[in-house]
Amino acid sequence: MRLLARYNNFESRHPFLAICLTSAFGMGAGNLVCQVLMSNLKSKQIDVLLFLTYTIFGFMVSGPFLKFWWDILEYKIFKNPKEFLRPVKMMLLDQILSPYILNGSFLFVLALYGGKSYSEAYEEVKQKVLSVCLESYKVWPLVMILNFYVIPANNRVLFTNAISVLWTTYFTYMVSETVS
Known part of the structure; x- marks a missing residue:
């Protein structure tokens, strides 16, 4: 718990940087892990x-996107924190949009990393994003x-990034032919 307290202290002083780093x-x-x-x-x-490439994408794209997107869900779209089904609605809207945005953009980056042109990368995203x-x-x-x-708003990106280690391990394996 001491580590979480230290993270929370850092996050309270540097919220954006903490999210990008995690x-x-x-x-x-x-x-x-996958490699x-x-x-x-x-x-x-x-x-x-x-x-x-994975690390920089997490720092520059995934972390900032999740921070801003979840703030929009929490404070702009689903404003009433006492509504019982609010988390379900937040999850549904999140899962309708964010997997396609994040996975699609990252598949595009990986295709470029693998030497594909912009048009080839776009076609690869169209081909793979649904299955991913x-x-x-x-x-x-x-x-x-x-x-x-369950998770307090200031620890949501930290929590999902703990799970993300497992997901990214699987994701890397799943798309490994994209960059080979």
């Missing part, structure tokens, strides 16, 4: 640039219900 850590760690597991299976070296999002629905709706019902 998102960078979640995505970077998940990618690294280590896959390297043991395939005798492959760790791709440091791929790890950095359907896989994400096996994990994220339950996580989001917990997130919106």
